[in-house]
Every structure is written in structure tokens, then in C-alpha cells.
Amino acid sequence: MVYGMPSTPNPPRIDLMGHLSIKNLEVSFHTREGTIRAVEGIELAIEPGEIVGLVGESGSGKSVTCNSILQLLPTPPARVDNGKVEWSGKDLLDYSESSIRKIRGKEISMIFQDPMSCLNPYLPVVDQVAEPLIIHKIYNPAEAKAKAVEMLMKVGVKRVKEFPLSYPHEFSGGMRQRAMIAMALITEPALLLADEPTTALDVTVQAKILTILRELCSDLGVSVLFVSHDLGLVAELADRVVVMYRGKVVEQNDTASIFKNPQHPYVKALIACRPTLENTLWRLPTVEDFMSHSAEQKPHTQKKGAHSRFLHPRKNLLVGKDLVVQFTSENGPVRAVDNVSISIGQGTTLGLVGESGSGKTTLGRALLNLVTRTSGEILFQDRLMDLGTRKSEMYFRKSMQIIFQDPYASLNPRLTIEQTLLEPMMVHQIGNSKKERLKKVIDLLEEVGLGEEHLARYPHEFSGGQRQRICVARALSTEPEFIVCDECVSAMDVSVQAQVLNLLKSLQDSRGLTYLFISHDLGVVKFMSDEITVMQNGKIVETGSAECIYNDPQTEYTKQLINSIPLANRSVNFSF
Amino acid sequence: MSKLIVSRFLQAIPTIWIIATLTFFMTRYAPGGPFDSERAIPEEIKVKLQSHFGLDQPLFHQYLLYFKNLLRGDLGPSFKYPDWEVSELIATAFPVSLTLGLFSLLIALLIGIPAGMLAALRQNSWLDYLPMSLSMAGICLPTFVLGPLLIYTLSTQLGIFPALGWHGPSDWVLPSLTLGLFYASYIARLTRAGMLETLQLDYVRTARAKGASSLRVLTKHAARGGLLPVVTFLGPAFAGLISGSFVIESIFFIPGLGKFFVTAAFNRDYTMVLGTVLFYATLIILLNLLVDLLQAWLDPKSREVR
Numbered sequence: 001m002v003y004g005m006p007s008t009p010n011p012p013r014i015d016l017m018g019h020l021s022i023k024n025l026e027v028s029f030h031t032r033e034g035t036i037r038a039v040e041g042i043e044l045a046i047e048p049g050e051i052v053g054l055v056g057e058s059g060s061g062k063s064v065t066c067n068s069i070l071q072l073l074p075t076p077p078a079r080v081d082n083g084k085v086e087w088s089g090k091d092l093l094d095y096s097e098s099s100i101r102k103i104r105g106k107e108i109s110m111i112f113q114d115p116m117s118c119l120n121p122y123l124p125v126v127d128q129v130a131e132p133l134i135i136h137k138i139y140n141p142a143e144a145k146a147k148a149v150e151m152l153m154k155v156g157v158k159r160v161k162e163f164p165l166s167y168p169h170e171f172s173g174g175m176r177q178r179a180m181i182a183m184a185l186i187t188e189p190a191l192l193l194a195d196e197p198t199t200a201l202d203v204t205v206q207a208k209i210l211t212i213l214r215e216l217c218s219d220l221g222v223s224v225l226f227v228s229h230d231l232g233l234v235a236e237l238a239d240r241v242v243v244m245y246r247g248k249v250v251e252q253n254d255t256a257s258i259f260k261n262p263q264h265p266y267v268k269a270l271i272a273c274r275p276t277l278e279n280t281l282w283r284l285p286t287v288e289d290f291m292s293h294s295a296e297q298k299p300h301t302q303k304k305g306a307h308s309r310f311l312h313p314r315k316n317l318l319v320g321k322d323l324v325v326q327f328t329s330e331n332g333p334v335r336a337v338d339n340v341s342i343s344i345g346q347g348t349t350l351g352l353v354g355e356s357g358s359g360k361t362t363l364g365r366a367l368l369n370l371v372t373r374t375s376g377e378i379l380f381q382d383r384l385m386d387l388g389t390r391k392s393e394m395y396f397r398k399s400m401q402i403i404f405q406d407p408y409a410s411l412n413p414r415l416t417i418e419q420t421l422l423e424p425m426m427v428h429q430i431g432n433s434k435k436e437r438l439k440k441v442i443d444l445l446e447e448v449g450l451g452e453e454h455l456a457r458y459p460h461e462f463s464g465g466q467r468q469r470i471c472v473a474r475a476l477s478t479e480p481e482f483i484v485c486d487e488c489v490s491a492m493d494v495s496v497q498a499q500v501l502n503l504l505k506s507l508q509d510s511r512g513l514t515y516l517f518i519s520h521d522l523g524v525v526k527f528m529s530d531e532i533t534v535m536q537n538g539k540i541v542e543t544g545s546a547e548c549i550y551n552d553p554q555t556e557y558t559k560q561l562i563n564s565i566p567l568a569n570r571s572v573n574f575s576f
Numbered sequence: 577m578s579k580l581i582v583s584r585f586l587q588a589i590p591t592i593w594i595i596a597t598l599t600f601f602m603t604r605y606a607p608g609g610p611f612d613s614e615r616a617i618p619e620e621i622k623v624k625l626q627s628h629f630g631l632d633q634p635l636f637h638q639y640l641l642y643f644k645n646l647l648r649g650d651l652g653p654s655f656k657y658p659d660w661e662v663s664e665l666i667a668t669a670f671p672v673s674l675t676l677g678l679f680s681l682l683i684a685l686l687i688g689i690p691a692g693m694l695a696a697l698r699q700n701s702w703l704d705y706l707p708m709s710l711s712m713a714g715i716c717l718p719t720f721v722l723g724p725l726l727i728y729t730l731s732t733q734l735g736i737f738p739a740l741g742w743h744g745p746s747d748w749v750l751p752s753l754t755l756g757l758f759y760a761s762y763i764a765r766l767t768r769a770g771m772l773e774t775l776q777l778d779y780v781r782t783a784r785a786k787g788a789s790s791l792r793v794l795t796k797h798a799a800r801g802g803l804l805p806v807v808t809f810l811g812p813a814f815a816g817l818i819s820g821s822f823v824i825e826s827i828f829f830i831p832g833l834g835k836f837f838v839t840a841a842f843n844r845d846y847t848m849v850l851g852t853v854l855f856y857a858t859l860i861i862l863l864n865l866l867v868d869l870l871q872a873w874l875d876p877k878s879r880e881v882r
Contacts, residue, residue, distance in 0.1 A: 070785060101788075104785055105786035110782075112781070118779055118782045120782070121801075122801060122876060123796075131783075131788070132787065135786055135792070167876040180782075
């Protein structure tokens with residue numbers, strides 16, 4: 001059922017130039033494992049000059065839709081089974097490879113998610129930006145290069161003026177994405193397809209990229225299809241939002257109406273399950289809450305108390321004093337962690353926020369002695385941390401665990417779940433017999449929402465969310481007191497993120513765990529934490545209770561962090 | 577770049593020293609000596625010969641003496657070809673092996689790279705299956721089978737090329753082909769694998785999204801990354817190619833370097849073994865340096881790391 005379809009039945013056929021209309025598009029993937037229907041008959045239209053947001057979780061078919069417009073899907077395994085992609089009145093799907101080439105990069109351009117992997121590492125950036133002009137014979141190479149420098153200056157890439165031979169790896173992520181934008185818009189196309197263009201970037205960088213994109217597109221009169229998993233982000237930019245779920249469009253409407261009055265339960269769930277800075281829930285609603293119950297039924301969520309959960313200050317479990325971690329680089333020593341002191345109370349969560357490169361991950365690892373600290377000392381349970389002897393190392397390693405960002409990379413693909421979970425127990429001699437350990441492993445799996453039937457499986461047989469649950473179980477297998485969660489939900493869709501965050505919270509409650517919760521997402525950190533520490537350039541700029549940091553930020557940097565969050569994610573006036 | 581070159585040369589010194597020392601003692605401890613042949617030499621002549629070459633001295637003394645000469649660039653006289661210095665023997669045989677090696681490499685690259693690229697571009701079509709099956713056959717087929725096969729067809733039967741000897745360019749064809757086809761097979765497979773990996777990378781999709789033609793995508797965007805594994809393979813392969821092949825040289829009667837490698841070891845020609853081993857080691861070190869420079873040129877990221 002599609003809610004809020006535009007009510008104009010047949011737009012008058014006066015001028016179809018620059019008008020994109022996707023009609024009943026069906027795309028499937030044919031692999032040895034079987035056929036997956038990725039897109040099942042979607043309808044989507046973009047008027048000239050319009051910015052349309054296409055939202056959905058991973059696997060919803062939004063990127064497939066976007067890539068099929070310019071025939072960029074790998075065929076096989078992909079196959080367009082049905083439908084039309086009408087561009088200026090002609091069906092692009094009928095075009096041959098050599099004729100669609102004339103549309104690509106000239107009339108319709110694309111930018112992609114990861115600007116590092118999407119720029120050719122072997123060619124200077126200027127050459128790559130100039131390339132569309134040369135391919136489409138708009139300018140000769142020398143003129144194209146001059147034009148590229150001009151365009152790069154326009155999007156704020158100043159480096160090329162000074163170093164015309166700069167390669168992609170010499171740029172930061174934000175600068176690379178600016179270059180991608182310059183490359184896509186240099187031919188002044190009529191439509192820009194932006195596939196998750198800011199997902200791989202920090203919030204503050206994301207905000208800048210969005211500004212550039214918005215200004216440049218309105219200057220040049222470019223219409224945009226903005227694909228993202230983040231509804232709040234899309235709201236910042238789009239005139240109209242189209243929401244996809246499992247290959248279908250479930251709702252489309254103008255941006256304000258979608259937020260004010262979402263119709264489909266999935267859209268309601270998307271809006272509700274993202275932790276925002278204003279809500280004070282103890283547990284996040286999940287998509288399942290919305291999809292399985294009727295939308296009216298109130299999901300089981302509780303408000304957090306106005307005060308912190310604790311009336312009395314807790315005893316400190318972990319104290320780090322004057323920590324310094326120094327790396328040597330080509331340009332001399334770099335202090336990733338620069339004289340940082342922190343303390344975390346027993347049973348509480350300290351949130352650690354900052355942009356990438358601020359040193360938050362290094363600090364987390366230094367606290368676990370996974371990177372060697374240059375100076376400073378760490379007290380854990382009032383005991384000075386020193387891994388000099390095997391005995392003390394075992395003690396600290398057992399009590400302190402970590403959950404990493406990427407559950408794909410952090411599980412050994414050649415070990416079954418049983419082996420993965422048994423190993424730490426064997427190392428730390430938890431449980432007296434194999435049987436006892438196995439019983440513990442099964443209990444752990446059930447605790448994180450999996451079951452005995454998963455024991456013999458390998459990591460690749462699980463979804464991202466399930467894998468992260470396994471990582472949580474592995475961290476718990478040594479019965480630790482303290483867990484570092486290092487960006488542990490950053491790679492997840494909001495709906496999966498909500499489930500994992502809820503799991504971490506309930507485990508904290510039942511086991512009295514202490515967390516250091518590292519994230520670049522202020523909303524998520526605020527949801528999880530009792531106290532928040534903000535880091536910048538290896539130093540702590542601000543520490544305070546979660547509410548205080550948000551309501552009354554003391555430093556310019558924290559204010560900037562908060563302001564970079566898309567408005568819709570800061571405050572969603574959505575009530576159950 | 578110059579920093580890389582200097583540091584490589586400094587690293588080469590201990591490497592060469594270790595190789596020379598190991599070879600020195602291994603050959604000396606191997607049973608037999610340069611003057612033990614099937615036809616026994618009278619004892620007094622043998623003693624005289626040994627004292628002439630300094631073999632009656634304590635072993636460590638000989639070792640020091642060898643290194644003293646080596647530092648002056650003197651590889652010593654050959655024990656088996658008494659009128660020749662080792663360096664003279666290498667100098668006469670190496671140009672032959674170098675020519676053979678260069679032509680083999682040329683054949684290997686000219687056949688291997690296009691075949692691999694074609695196979696990658698038309699994956700799972702007959703343009704992929706045919707060259708890949710041929711290359712598998714090329715890798716499996718030993719040169720001592722392929723060589724006579726080529727002689728039989730192209731020389732004995734068709735009479736296009738001479739079968740044996742090393743007199744003019746027409747003699748170069750068959751041995752170069754025999755040696756080159758093996759390497760071509762290997763390079764074709766490396767190219768295919770490298771290109772397949774590169775062709776599905778995001779930046780290749782970006783190039784397509786710009787409207788680039790297949791040819792432009794291939795040559796300007798995909799080739800560099802796709803050929804990096806081939807370049808890595810080329811260093812040791814080239815060293816192997818130009819330092820001679822005993823089998824090829826025996827089949828085609830070529831006066832190359834490969835023969836000396838083997839016969840010197842059989843003859844316990846101590847200085848000759850050491851000389852050829854050191855020559856080979858130096859070649860490998862130099863060519864690996866060349867490969868690194870080539871890689872730095874191809875891959876801007878690797879320029880910074882060093």
C-alpha cells in the first residue's frame with residue numbers, strides 16, 4: 001500500500017526535458033544461491049530542479065534503483081525484469097551501452113558513498129575531475145584542466161591550486177567527496193544521483209558537504225536524487241521524500257508532511273527508533289515494534305528519569321591519569337592522545353564523542369593496553385594496571401573487553417560461533433569442563449538474543465546485527481566488568497542499531513557492566529551515556545552529564561558538533 | 577626515490593655477504609673436490625694443483641682470502657677451465673642468456689598481458705575459457721617437452737626456423753618461444769586475476785558513470801591497478817630468465833650461463849659456483865629494486881611510504 005502518492009494523474013506533456021520518471025521498475029539478482037528480487041515495481045518521478053530523497057535501510061533496493069538509471073548495475077547477476085526509466089521522454093533502459101555513455105556524466109551524473117574507493121588512486125585528482133569534460137568533448141584537455149581547478153576551488157578544494165599533482169590519498173575524506181561533487185557537476189548536468197554521499201563522513205564534514213551540494217545544485221539548477229539510509233539527513237535537503245522498504249515504495253510525500261504525519265508503520269518506526277538528542281527514552285522502539293503491532297499500539301518504552309539514574313556518585317571503576325599516546329609519523333611525532341585524564345564510575349556509561357582523528361579510538365585502546373601508552377597511568381579497581389607478568393595480564397584482559405565497529409572484520413571467518421565463544425573461556429579457565437563451558441556459551445547466546453541452533457554456524461551466515469550480537473557475546477564470555485564499545489553501531493541501519501543499543505542497555509542492567517561508549521553520533525552517545533566526554537585533536541575539551549552537554553555546551557567545538565546534526569535528528573516531535 | 581636506492585644498496589651488502597658465506601662453506605663441505613675426477617690424477621700432481629690454488633691452506637684462511645679478492649672485484653680463476661677467470665666466463669656467456677631472456681620476456685608480455693586482459697573483460701565466455709585452458713597447459717607442460725615439440729613442428733616438419741645453435745636472430749626464435757610461453761601462461765593468469773579484481777572496484781564504476789568508453793576505462797583506469805601483481809612477479813621472473821636455463825640451453829645447444837650453474841656444481845669448481853651464485857643474487861637484488869621503482873611510478877601511494 002502506498003500512501004500519499006502525488007495526485008496528478010497525467011502530467012501535461014509539454015516539456016519533458018530534464019524530467020525523470022521511473023515506472024514500475026523491477027530488478028532481480030540471479031546468483032547460484034537463488035534469485036533475489038531487489039526492486040519490485042517502484043514508481044518515482046523527479047521534476048527539473050527538484051531534490052528528492054530516497055530513504056531505506058540496506059537491502060531495501062534504494063541503491064539498486066539509483067544505479068539502474070544509468071545502467072550501472074553489474075549484469076549479470078543483476079537483471080532489469082520490467083519497467084521504464086524515462087529521461088526527457090525516452091526510456092534509458094532501451095539505450096545501448098554506447099548511447100547511454102553519452103548521457104552518463106553529461107546529462108546525468110553520479111556521486112557515490114565512499115570517496116576513497118570511488119576515486120582512482122593512481123591518477124591526480126585534477127585529471128579525474130577534468131575527465132568528464134574530455135570524454136564528452138566539451139573542452140580540450142588543457143582547458144578542461146583549468147576548468148577543473150576552477151570547479152575544485154568552488155567546492156572548497158584549495159590544495160589543487162598549490163599542488164596540481166595531488167592524489168586522492170593525500171586528501172581527507174571530506175575533501176575527496178568535494179572533489180567527487182566537482183567531478184559530477186563540472187559538465188553542468190540536469191540531474192545528479194547521489195548515492196549515500198555523506199555516510200562515510202563525520203557529522204561536521206557531512207554538514208559542510210550538504211551545504212555545498214545544496215548551494216551548487218540550486219545555482220546550476222540541477223535536480224537531485226539523494227539516496228540515504230538516514231531520514232533525518234534527507235530532511236535537511238530534500239523537497240520530497242520517498243521511503244523504500246524491501247524493494248517497494250511504502251510512502252512518498254513532501255518532506256514536512258512525512259515528518260509531521262507519517263502513515264506507514266515502517267516510516268513511523270524509522271522516525272522513532274533513531275536516538276535523538278531530545279528524547280529521553282530508556283529503551284528505543286524498534287521496527288519490529290511497529291511492524292508486528294498495529295501502529296496505534298504503544299511500544300514498550302519507558303522514559304528515563306529526569307535526573308541521572310544514580311542518586312549517589314558511584315565508586316570509580318577505571319581511572320586514567322595524564323595519558324599520552326604518541327605515534328611517529330613522517331612529519332615527526334603525533335600525539336593521538338594528549339594528556340588525557342578520565343574516570344568511569346562502576347556500573348555507568350561514559351560516552352566519548354569526537355570526529356575521526358580526534359583520538360577517541362586510541363584512548364579506548366590505550367585504556368585496554370591494546371596500544372602502548374607513552375606515559376600516564378591507569379587504575380582499574382584501584383589496582384595499578386601493569387601487564388608485566390602473565391598473571392596480572394590475565395587479570396586485566398579478563399576484566400576488560402572490547403566490541404569493535406565492524407562485526408564482519410572482527411570475527412574470525414574460519415571459526416564457528418561455538419569456537420569463537422569457547423576460546424576466551426578456555427584461555428581464562430572459566431568453567432571446569434567442556435560441558436560446563438558449552439552450557440555457558442548457550443546461555444550467552446540466549447542472553448544476546450540468539451540460540452543453541454547457531455552454535456555450529458560460521459560468521460558469514462549471519463546478518464550484520466546478528467554478528468554484532470555475537471561480538472557482544474564474545475566480549476561477555478570472560479565475564480568482564482568493563483567493556484569498550486568502539487563505534488559498535490556506526491555501520492548499522494537505524495533499526496538494527498536500536499536493537500543492539502537496547503541489548504547493551506539491558507545487559508548493563510542485568511550484569512552491572514561499565515561501558516566506555518565511543519561514537520561520533522551525539523544522539524546515540526546521549527542515549528547510552530550517563531556522562532559524556534568530548535574529544536578534539538587528542539585532548540578533552542569538555543566533560544559533563546549527558547543532559548548538560550546537550551542543553552548547555554560550554555565550548556565552541558561541542559556547539560559545532562551539536563549544530564552539525566541534521567535538525568530532524570535533533571528534535572523529532574513524534575509522540576506515541 | 578634516491579633514498580630508496582641508497583638504502584637498497586646498503587641492505588644488499590649483508591645479503592650478498594650471507595649468501596657468499598653460506599655458498600662458500602656448503603661447497604667446501606660437500607664431498608669431493610675439483611680435482612677428483614673419474615680418471616684418477618697422480619697424487620703428487622693433485623697436491624701440487626691444490627697448493628697452486630691455495631686449497632692446502634686452512635679453510636678459514638681461504639675464506640678470508642676469497643673475500644679479500646672479492647672486495648677488489650676478483651672472482652678468482654676457474655678450477656676447471658684453468659685458462660679462464662670466472663668473471664671472463666660469465667662475461668662471455670651472459671650476453672647470450674640476456675638476449676634469450678629478453679626475447680622470452682618480450683614474448684611472455686606480448687602474449688600474456690593481452691590474453692589476460694581479454695579473458696578478464698569477457699569473463700566466462702570462450703574468450704576467457706580458451707586462453708585460460710591454454711595457459712594452464714602452458715604452465716603444466718615442461719620446457720623439455722615443449723622445446724622438442726616446437727623443434728619437431730616448426731623446424732623438422734615445416735622448416736621455418738633452425739632447430740639448434742646460436743648464430744643469428746633466426747636461432748633465437750624457438751628457444752625464446754619455449755621459454756616465453758611458460759612465462760606468458762603465468763602472466764596471463766596473473767593479469768586476468770588482477771584485472772578481474774580491479775574491474776569490480778568502485779573507481780572503475782565511477783569512470784563508467786562519467787561516460788568513459790570501455791577502452792578508456794580499461795587503459796586509463798583499470799590497467800594500472802590490475803597489472804601491479806604482474807609487475808611484482810616480473811622481478812624474480814626476469815632474473816630467472818636472463819640468468820640462463822640449463823634445460824633450454826641443453827635442448828637448443830646454446831652457449832649460455834645456465835650450463836655453468838649446473839656443471840660448476842658437479843665439478844666442484846668452487847670459484848665458479850660462488851661466482852655464478854653471487855652474480856645471480858646481484859641480479860635478483862637489482863631487478864627487485866627496478867620492480868620497486870616501477871611500482872612507485874605506477875602507484876603514487878607507495879611513493880610516500882618509503
